[in-house]
Amino acid sequence: MRSSQSAPQEVALRHRRLSATGLSTESINTIKAIEDKAEKTLLLLWDDLPPWRRDNAFIYSAYCQICPSYLHSLRSLFYLHNESVNIWWHLVGAIVAIAGSPYLYYVIRPRYDSATVSDVLVFACFIGGAVLCLGMSATFHAVLNHSQEVARWGNKLDYTGIVVLIVGSFVPALYYGFFCKPTLLTAYLCLICLLGTGCAVVSWAEQFRTSKWRPYRAMMFIGLGLSGFIPVIHGITIYGYKGLENRMSVTRIIIHGAMYIFGAALYAARWPERSFPGAFDIWGSSHQIFHMFVLLAAATHFYGMAKAFDYHHTVLGSQCLTA
Known part of the structure; x- marks a missing residue:
């Protein structure tokens, strides 16, 4: 080289x-x-x-x-450089999410007569958010070598995609967790959308994308994710941990959040390359590890929401049971 x-x-x-x-x-x-x-x-x-x-x-x-x-920029997908892993991690993830969505719809929906358009919509929010996040991330890393102006806009879309994925992840969790509490459901959906909008607006500020702001970017996205613990704690006080586990798959939500936080913390700290400069130029840098954890977190969250869907339509029968 x-x-x-x-x-x-x-x-x-x-x-x-x-x-x-x-x-x-x-x-x-x-x-x-x-x-x-x-x-x-x-x-x-x-x-x-x-x-x-x-x-x-x-x-x-x-x-x-x-x-x-x-x-x-397109040709750069087909030779090895220090953005290759970042591009392909999320490009493959986006393709899998797009290709798998119709399959899931036609295989899962007929299993439950009680499944509604609302079920489709809440999963569409999550899967759509994942596709946008992964797709815009892969695109940004692919066109980063185009020009300063294109890199600037791509970076903003990349950050917006992260916000969309976080907000979209909350939608099915809140829907199934607070299905029988429509007022709380509406309030928490409005809250997370408001916080997400605020984060998206901040992420478009020119100063926000500079290297100096790297730790603050990570903290903002971590903070947006941690805001989800407010409805989780509230739900536990209403249904107990076991009850909320059935309704919302709270354990997997916690694992999903922990993966995001761990990946974002490595990204902010620039570890392991900080300790071994030059050793992780192509493989194993903090940004690549962060991308890997985003995929793992999304897969974990999807599995948890599928469990919540099953409980909602089998045990509860899409009904709010009263004592």
Whole structure:
């Protein structure tokens, strides 16, 4: 791996040398095409980056070349660099969520005569939030090498996607947990939507996306997630832990939240690359670990909501039982 700071001059020199070799025009053009393709996949070092591309000083190498071409950004999906894992973790997750949704609808819904449009809508909020979050995250990391302006907008959409996923995760949990308490259900849905809107607005501030604000970004998203413990604690006082476990899968909600918090904490601390600079440039950096925990948390939450759905339609029969 090397810097491509003098790449244009080197390419021009090689082309002149090729022309002087006496090779056929077709052969020269073939060689030039191969060289140009190789040149476009050369990776940069931290010292080669402009200020706007510098986010994590503990990642020393394997940065994509900056080129104002979406085709160039798309090609970066097919060679290895320090954003490859971030892109593919969430791209595959988004594809699985999109492809799996129709299957789940047609397989699960016929099992319960009492299933309603509301069940579909609350799951759509969660799955739709996951698709938006994972899709916008993968897109941002893929076009990060396009230009400063595109990176800026992609970053804002990335943060917005995180907010949408967190808020969307709460919708089915609150719906099944407080189905028999419509006033509380409405109040908590309004609260989480209000908090989510506030976080989204803040995340669009220019200062918010700077490296200096990295810990504050993590704390804001952690705080938004922790706000969900307010209805959880309230629900436990009403139904007890076992009762809320049946209705809302509270244990899996706690595990889901813990995964988010742990991943976000590593992201904020920039660990393990902080302790071993340059060792995790391509594999195992804090941002990649955070992406992994986002996927694991989403899968855990989905399983928990499926359990809550089962309880709601089998044991409760979609009815509010009274003593």
